[in-house]
Amino acid sequence: MQSFLQFNPTRLWFGQDQIEQLQQELGTNGKRVLLVYGGGSIKKNGVYDAVMEQLTHMQAEVFEMSGVEPNPRLNTVRKGIDICRDKQIELILAVGGGSVIDCVKAISVGVYYDGDVWDIVTRKAVPHKALPFGTVLTLAATGSEMNNISVITHWEKNEKRGWSSSFAYPAFSILDPTYTYSVPMDQTIYGIVDMMSHVLEQYFHRTENTPMIDRFMESVLLTVIEAAPKLLADLNSYEHRATIMYAGTTAFNGLLSSGTDGGDWASHQIEHGLSAVYDIPHGGGLGIVFPNWMKHCAEEDPSRMKKLAIAVFGIDPSDKTDHEIALEGIDALRSFWNSLGAPNRLGDYGIDDSRIEELVHKSFMKDKVGQYKMMTRETVRDILIRSLA
Amino acid sequence: MQSFLQFNPTRLWFGQDQIEQLQQELGTNGKRVLLVYGGGSIKKNGVYDAVMEQLTHMQAEVFEMSGVEPNPRLNTVRKGIDICRDKQIELILAVGGGSVIDCVKAISVGVYYDGDVWDIVTRKAVPHKALPFGTVLTLAATGSEMNNISVITHWEKNEKRGWSSSFAYPAFSILDPTYTYSVPMDQTIYGIVDMMSHVLEQYFHRTENTPMIDRFMESVLLTVIEAAPKLLADLNSYEHRATIMYAGTTAFNGLLSSGTDGGDWASHQIEHGLSAVYDIPHGGGLGIVFPNWMKHCAEEDPSRMKKLAIAVFGIDPSDKTDHEIALEGIDALRSFWNSLGAPNRLGDYGIDDSRIEELVHKSFMKDKVGQYKMMTRETVRDILIRSLA
Structure with missing residues (x-):
């Protein structure tokens, strides 16, 4: 056996209706929220409404960024970073699968990095701070909801790169199996x-x-x-x-x-x-x-x-x-x-x-x-x- | 499957020579340290010296309490609480097995409780704050090194009680298998x-x-x-x-x-x-x-x-x-x-x-x-x- 550190700071809320824990998590992490999601399926299957109900109840100020790609792209990350800076976001909430979460991880560390976030993805720069973020998982696949790993694609260069950071763990993740019913x-x-x-x-x-x-x-x-x-x-x-x-x-x-x-x-x-x-x-x-x-x-x-x-x-x-x-x-x-x-x-x-x-x-x-x-x-x-x- | 929260904040450092991580942990948690241990076997098997070497290197101010019993007793917990208050301890370090760790958990929450710590053990009072503590494990048995559970014995009443608290997780635990070689x-x-x-x-x-x-x-x-x-x-x-x-x-x-x-x-x-x-x-x-x-x-x-x-x-x-x-x-x-x-x-x-x-x-x-x-x-x-x- 090799030596190791076992440590994972993510609070994993698992089960039906665990979305209610969002209120407690919001109380800890801030109320200016950037909601990030993908192609809009969460508006059809009720997940968007369930999330908004909690955010509204907590009187959160919510900004939105949709359209994260299945292989999330650098330009989308950059756009998210701009929104976070512009709107003084306190908490990012990724609602989706691994792609949305990976994108949010890169946004979260990119906000506090002065250069281009691609430097972090290509491991030329090391993050020292990150915006807290949580996830509401809608697809069982990548495990990104409870790890510090992210994969970002530079579409113009045809490069897909994995990176990780001790700052890239979700603060919390909400896993309600009913949110995956509509996955085809x-x-x-x-x-x-x-x-x-x-x-x-x-x-x-x-x-x-x-x-x-x-x-x-x-x-x-x-x-x-x-x-x-x-x-x-x-x-x-x-x-x-x-x-x-x-x-x-x-x-x-x-x-x-x-x-x-x-x-x-x-x-x-x-x-x-x-x-x-x-x-x-x-x-x-x-x-x-x-x-x-x-x-x-x-x-x-x-x-x-x-x-x-x-x-x-x-x-x-x-x-x-x-x-x-x-x-x-x-x-x-x-x-x-x-x-x-x-x-x-x-x-x-x-x-x-x-x-x-x-x-x-x-x-x-x-x-x-x-x-x-x-x-x-x-x-x-x-x-x-x-x-x- | 029932709904659940999966969360454990303890950093588990596992492997030979992981005692060196103590320096990093001390840097985070404070340098006025109360070292708590049991009957003194750690002085025979070299663990005490290994811990002290790290603490000395970090110029920690070290206080000691030894003699924690195999079924740790309420009076020992009370004594530890008094020392922590008297010496303005910033970090408690439990060096031993489950008994020493359980004792330290009770000390850690008892320091910030005005009444008798037995109230917490008997679940009449709920802790809201705790001194941070870490552990150096010398006996593989109870799992106390990575959970929030403690068992304390009121010897005069012949009562042995288990209690737990979200504040009773070790901040870190150091598990070096060589430290258990001398366990009979x-x-x-x-x-x-x-x-x-x-x-x-x-x-x-x-x-x-x-x-x-x-x-x-x-x-x-x-x-x-x-x-x-x-x-x-x-x-x-x-x-x-x-x-x-x-x-x-x-x-x-x-x-x-x-x-x-x-x-x-x-x-x-x-x-x-x-x-x-x-x-x-x-x-x-x-x-x-x-x-x-x-x-x-x-x-x-x-x-x-x-x-x-x-x-x-x-x-x-x-x-x-x-x-x-x-x-x-x-x-x-x-x-x-x-x-x-x-x-x-x-x-x-x-x-x-x-x-x-x-x-x-x-x-x-x-x-x-x-x-x-x-x-x-x-x-x-x-x-x-x-x-x-």
Whole structure:
């Protein structure tokens, strides 16, 4: 086990009608509020009204910024920063999924930074202060509601960059599973692939003696695998929405890396390249890339893929090589995602090999890609080619 | 799943040499420090010196209070409160196990309360402020290092009371597994029984649809069951000390009750009665009482005992009634604890039935005892009688 700090300052209010906690949180954090959201679905499904009811009751002064993109863009962040400065905002409230929350994280640290916020996203500058912000989650997927990580896209440069800061934790997050009832089938599926991918990235670590955290990761995967088909058969099930929503948060709030080296994350880097160039859904890209990354890596060292195959997919290891067991597990994962309706090849998005060198290049926005196996341009190209058809 | 708040403000520094983080924590929390510890073992095993080295380096002004009892007593808490007021202490540092930490929690809230701190312990008064405190853990057992719960004994009244407050979380806790190398065999065993009991109490809840948290609880138990015999065979193993230490914290830091009704806790109430009257080790008492509580409750409803038997003890359920499966699991638990060297009957502590009515009475320090099954004086008496021999 490695040394670690376990700390997460976010207050996670989970359950039906927890929106009422907004009043208490507002009392602590200030009443000049910037409400940030995406394409406006929250106005159709009642979430906007529920939030406004609380804000009105607290006599908050509310400003709004809508139109945050699915892969949130730098220009949108800049616009939010301007509003916060102009209107002397005291609290930002992100109402939406990971994209809206990631955007708000960048706004929150950007407000107190004199230069361009892209410096923070590209890690050229380090934030020292942030506007407090909270979230009202409407999509179970990224885990952004309880971590300090954000991904921002520079659309003109086709660059998608992840960054983090100890100032980028939400002060609070409100998770009401009923707010995800109206999430359509495809977004629900992408969210499930996304949260499972977060666990898998962390699972592919190389730290010895992390038995409890390994079991926790297997527990999250087993729970999602069990609940996902039930949820897709009944999108308005409170219990299954709740199970998936809580799993999504737990998948990526720091806990599952306690004492490990943090895992690999190459599949995420490769997917960031894909969605920077083609703007495909993050969960869709991950579902295609991840099994191919696993197959690629299992050829050298199948140890963790084997462990996963046995513990999560119930593969019988008798009379098989480690590599054979690993491959059966990878096939089981791919079959599971296919059974949900997730795409399994880049061709499903109309992507061919015409821009493959660009995709390889975009995967290397960080100096180092991968940890379970260090990636080179050649290994990334191999994984992308495996992913085409 | 029930609605819940997931929030824990303690910074948990885990790993070898994490004592160095004390400097950073001291910088945040103040330099007039009251060092609180127990019988002085920390002076023999080097922990006192390691702490003092950091405090000296930071030019802290250090006051000391030693002699906190294994079941910490109200008079010791009162003494600590007097020192804090007299010396204008800014930060209390608990160096020890759960008893020292529980004592410091009571001191920390008592400093700002005008009346007798026993009012807070007995829930007649509610704290509104507390002195910040941190912990350096030297015993893996109670989980007090990352929760807001404390148990204080009024020795003259033979009363042992649990209380909690949102102000009673440690600001930080430093967990260096090497600091537990010198914990003797018997205390190591009691700690293992104690942490497993904390998980079991929470496992016996009645909330439907908590699949992930149920698996987390099973994960903690499986991990402790796997690591405990290895640790007892090699008390200086860093990896096994680390596994057990982290399991002990995770067992009781709030996570494992997320979304459940919180579980039962009758066995703890009964044990509090026992150690209030006989001053036996908490873990020793729990190891005796808990299986008998389980057997008692399984007669009416074996559902959770059955689940535990299959998931944790690998009991084959074929061709057995639920009650039979439950009993096999309970026997496996008792056998496991016995195999570690924990006592399995009150007679091992020389306790007979002569004061049994007093023990029954002392179990009812709260109005309500139990939740999986509501206890009456008759049911508690039954469990105590089963526990005698």
